Amino acid sequence: MAQTTISVRRLADALLYSSGGRSVKLRIPASAVGDDPAEQLGLAAPLFQDLELSPAAFRNAAAKSNSNQAATRDLIVAASAIEALTSSNTFGSADALFASSFGVLVDDVLLTIVSATELEAAGTVYAYRLALRQPIANAP
Numbered sequence: 001m002a003q004t005t006i007s008v009r010r011l012a013d014a015l016l017y018s019s020g021g022r023s024v025k026l027r028i029p030a031s032a033v034g035d036d037p038a039e040q041l042g043l044a045a046p047l048f049q050d051l052e053l054s055p056a057a058f059r060n061a062a063a064k065s066n067s068n069q070a071a072t073r074d075l076i077v078a079a080s081a082i083e084a085l086t087s088s089n090t091f092g093s094a095d096a097l098f099a100s101s102f103g104v105l106v107d108d109v110l111l112t113i114v115s116a117t118e119l120e121a122a123g124t125v126y127a128y129r130l131a132l133r134q135p136i137a138n139a140p
Contacts, residue, residue, distance in 0.1 A: 005124045012126035021055035025105040053081045075130045
């Protein structure tokens with residue numbers, strides 16, 4: 001990795017930590033067990049694993065919402081955290097990781113990923129912006 005890439009990512013990590021950086025969890029499906037007959041027949045309950053993403057920070061203090069849609073919030077996640085996951089798991093890219101996930105756990109609330117965007121500086125991806133949809137409150 002080039003020195004510029006390392007410097008940009010370290011700066012992004014420091015900024016995320018200093019601006020209220022926190023740890024959230026990405027919920028992905030667990031690996032299938034090939035020898036399990038119940039799993040082969042679709043009878044086993046799906047299993048999930050939660051992977052830690054840190055540092056991460058919400059960009060907006062207030063949630064954006066339209067009258068007909070659930071509120072959304074922007075979460076900025078360090079590229080270093082995503083790179084650690086894509087290099088150690090079966091995901092070839094950040095796009096594949098986000099597409100296969102079920103959402104992000106923030107304070108025990110599962111938020112759905114609406115979109116994921118790369119944030120770049122000096123030709124280096126330093127973070128990802130995740131647009132998260134909050135669960136719709138119970139209707140009266």
